[in-house]
Amino acid sequence: MTIVVGYVPTPEGEAALTQAIAEARKNNTKLLVINSSKGDALVDNRYAQEPEIQSIEDRLAIQGIDHVIKQPVRGHDAAAEVLDAAEENNADLIVIGLRRRTPVGKLIMGSVSQRILLEADCPVLAVKAG
Amino acid sequence: MSSLTTGLKGRAELGVALLLGAAGVLVFLDANGLVTPYSQSDPVGPKTVPYIVAGLLVVCAVLLAINVIRGGQGEAEGGEDIDLTHPADWKTILPLAGAFILNILLIDWAGWVISGTVLFWGSVLALGSRRYVRDGLISVALSLLTFYGFYLGLGIALPAGLLEGIL
Amino acid sequence: MDVWSSLMDGFATALTPMNFLYAVIGVLLGTAVGVLPGLGPAMTVALLLPVTYALEPTSAFIMFAGIYYGGMYGGSTTSILLNTPGESSSVVTAIEGNKMAKAGRAAQALATAAIGSFIAGTIGTALLAVCAPIVVEFAVSLGAPSYFAIMVLALLAVTAVLGSSRLRGFASLGLGLAIGLVGIDSVTGQRRLTFGQPLLADGLDIVVVAVAIFAVGEALWVAAHLRRTPLHVIPVGRPWMGKKDWGRSWKPWLRGTAFGFPFGALPAGGAEIPTFLSYVTEKRLSKHPEEFGKGAIEGVAGPEAANNAAAAGTLTPMLALGLPTNATAAVMLAAFTSYGIQPGPQLFSSQGPLVWALIASLFIGNLLLLLINLPLAPLWAKLLQLPRPYLYAGILFFATLGAYSVNLQAFDLVILLVLGALGFMMRRFGLPVLPLILGVILGPRIEGQLRKTLQLSAGDPVGLFSEPIAVVIYIIVGLILAWPLLFKLVRRNRPAANTVSTAEATAAHSGSSAPAGNPVHADNRVLADGTAASDSSAHQDKKETP
Structure with a gap:
């Protein structure tokens, strides 16, 4: 029994994490937090740094949730990392954050969320930033 | 760092000394092969400077070899986008x-x-x-x-x- | 020759629309490469050399000047926002600057760095305009013996004083001199080190050598050691400063300038020593010493000013004597040569308009940098998200293109690859690249002066000492060479200079964002609260090489 949450240090990511924590508490399941980076640039603001990870760690520990935080940097995009983790751990639920994108932006960049929604084998819970 | 890897690294740096020595010998032989009659207008001639350079290279080669054998090590160059903790990829x-x-x-x-x-x-x-x-x-x-x-x-x-x- | 009227003529040339455009391109490009990892002003100027052959030399040098100053600005931006000082001269800036940024004062840190750089750059350039003609006046009275001695001093000083290992510096110098020998000897017409290869008869093109060592060697080296964990840029708005920050900054700016310029002008002065001195001084004089190590604005203002004043100082020997003392100046000197302009004391008389336009463009570039970069800082930070494959593949692509376009022969690309591999090996084994480049550029000129000198004395070596200035310089050379020996005699127990401690001086307490492998090496000197900064022995040519 595992919940996988794709985390990024943005309001959407925070919303997803909060929702995932609620789900994990409700069902008393293990929580797997994935924060990945392709690692192909010197700077990636979607890759959480030590202090942020530490604060998540603390937050989960206080709530007494059985958890693992993973930060894979393997050249894969975020969707692939989340899907991989979900498959490996037989996840029952994937939680992701959605952000607003213009149609043009979607066309150019593609959408991580869309890929996860289409390709995941388990239910996906998509939340928006409050 | 284990003693094995330091040893290997040290040996790799001997290659640098070898390269310097080889370059020095090459410069020397090349200059030696030049034929120039003594000329009043150019007492130094085209050989002198190559001889000096060859000497510098050979001396550096020898000193570097001694330095490496004694455990000296050149520090690899760092940089903003460089992570020296993993070996050359x-x-x-x-x-x-x-x-x-x-x-x-x-x-x-x-x-x-x-x-x-x-x-x-x-x-x-x-x-x-x-x-x-x-x-x-x-x-x-x-x-x-x-x-x-x-x-x-x-x-x-x-x-x-x-x-x-x-x- | 009146400095003021020459300078005004220079402004008139530099402000023509075309030249002004090149100044703008230069500062934008310079800042971009200063911000981007793995790229530096020296590499950029080298890459642009072939492309600029079609330009007026004046326009090209105006652009190069912009790149030179712009690179400094860009470098300080990344060291403040990322704590990854790309060059050792901005190591000190990163100490306080990054702390300020972490404490939410990134805008003020960037502002004091930018304004301080502007003030120091402007004062430094003014000093350059005043000092260079004086140096020239003195230098034109010198004969070949003194000139030979000065060049020997410059070479040895850069080799022996900068860098962490003198031995490896000299090895690099030897390689450079050997590369400089290749080709037909200009006096006797003998072919040296050409191995019967007619393509080598003209010698190795300095453009190809510079591109190979700076661009190809660096790109391969970075590619082999790519950092795997991405970093965060500290978010920043538009840089600004409050009244209190101004009050705390202006004195450090001026003191930093006073440290920077003279050190920059000295052969082998470099920028690290003055930035470090400025830091220590500000810490001692500050009314808030307790803030040092936690983000004191004086610790950014002073070193950043020293850094830029040193950059201006470096141009004094470069323009007045034809002696480059850092990598960018060396490549710019190579540019003079490839335009068929003879560098040296005659430069001011033979190429007066060009030199004064160049100096004027430094003033303009400085102002442009301030005006452009204060509002653009957040945008520059975005550049860092460029995927590396494109960045480094682009460097290789343009390096190849540039080297090929010089002579349109594939043979140059073979040389490019061989020398690129040499550059890679040098970086791997700690051989500094600056002595090599100086050897290639100055070697042939030194040989020329030596032969001229001994021709005058009919082969008698006493001719080398025939001018008092030359004798004085040889004494200085002797002191520089003997210095470590003397030092060892005084302090027997001090470890030898070239057994290097590769201690990484990463600021331990700044968490994971302080990356391992910062270009901060050697004798760690403890500054505030255990933050170790490198002393002068760090690689001075890093970002310059870039």
Whole structure:
């Protein structure tokens, strides 16, 4: 029994994490937090740094949730990392954050969320930033 | 760091001393082979400076070898985008060098547009990008752009090669 | 020759629309490469050399000047926002600057760095305009013996004083001199080190050598050691400063300038020593010493000013004597040569308009940098998200293109690869690249002066000492060479200079964002609260090489 949450240090990511924590508490399941980076640039603001990870760690520990935080940097995009983790751990639920994108932006960049929604084998819970 | 790896690293640096020594001997032999009659207007002649350079190289080679054997070690150069905690990644370097050599072999025959595309696309691939199509399009665009940019902007005609007549 | 009227003529040339455009391109490009990892002003100028052959030399040098100053600005931006000082001269800036940024004062840190750089750059350039003609006046009275001695001093000083290992510096110098020997000897017409290869008869093109060592060698080296964990840029708005920050900054700016310029002008002065001195001084004089190590604005203002004043100082020997003392100046000197302009004391008389336009463009570039970069800082930070494959593949692509376009022969690309591999090996084994480049550039000129000198004395070596200035310089050379020996005699127990401690001086307490492998090496000197900064022995040519 595992919940996988794709985390990024943005309001959407925070919303997803909060929702995932609620789900994990409700069902008393293990929580797997994935924060990945392709690692192909010197700077990636979607890759959480030590202090942020530490604060998540603390937050989960206080709530007494059985958890693992993973930060894979393997050249894969975020969707692939989340899907991989979900498959490996037989996840029952994937939680992701959605952000607003213009149609043009979607066309150019593609959408991580869309890929996860289409390709995941388990239910996906998509939340928006409050 | 284990003593084994330090030992290997030390030995690798002896290669640098060897290279310096070889360069020194080469410079010396080359200068030695020059034939110059003594000339009033040029008492120094073309040999003196090569002899000095050869001497400098050989002395550095010997001193470096001693220094390395005694445990001295050159510090690898750092940088903002450099992580020295992992060893040199030959899986990146060799394909990169391969793309470079392919470009050298192709440039005169196939022309810059083709060889440049191969070079850029190959390098991007070697450096870990996996968006083949997008990378390919960028490579072609870059090569075409520089070809025409050099021709029209700078008056330098890069070789057209196989595409002669089309471009 | 009146400095003021020459300078005004220079402004008139530099402000023509075309030249002004090149100044703008230069500062934008310079800042971009200063911000981007793995690229530096020296590499950029080298890459642009072949492309600029079609330009007027004046326009090209105006652009190069913009790149030179712009690179400094860009470098300080990344060291403040990322704590990854790309060059050792901005190591000190990163100490306080990054702390300020972490404490939410990134805008003020960037502002004091930018304004301080502007003030120091402007004062430094003014000093350059005043000092260079004086140096020239003195230098034109010198004969070949003194000139030979000065060049020997410059070479040895850069080799022996900068860098962490003198031995490896000299090894690099030897390689450079050997590369400089290749080709037909200009006096006797003998072919040296050409191995019967007609393509080598003209010698190795300095453009190809510079591109190979700076661009190809660096790109391969970075590619082999790519950092795997991405970093965060500290978010920043538009840089600004409050009244209190101004009050705390202006004195450090001026003191930093006073440290920077003279050190920059000295051969082998470099920028690290003055930035370090400025830091220590500000810490001692500050009314808020307790803030040092936690983000004191004085610790950014002073070193950043010293850094830029040193950059201006470096141009004094470069323009007045033809002696480069850092990598960018060396490549710019190579540019003079490839335009067929003879560098040296005659430069001011033979190329007066060009030199004064160049100096005027430094003033303009400085102002442009301030005006452009204050509002653009957040945008520059975005540049860092460029995927590396494109960045480094682009360097290789343009390096190849540039080297090929010089002579349009594939053979140059073979040389490019061989020397690129040499550059890679040098970086791997700690051989500094600056002595090599100086050896290639100055070697042939030194040989020329030596032969001229001994021709005058009919082969008698006493001719080398025939001018008092030359004798004085040889004494200085002797002191520089003997210095470590003397030092060892005084302090027997001090470890030898070239057994290097590769201690990484990463600021331990700044968490994971302080990356391992910062270019901060050697004798760690403890500054505030255990933050170790490198002393002068760090690689001075890093970002310059870039």
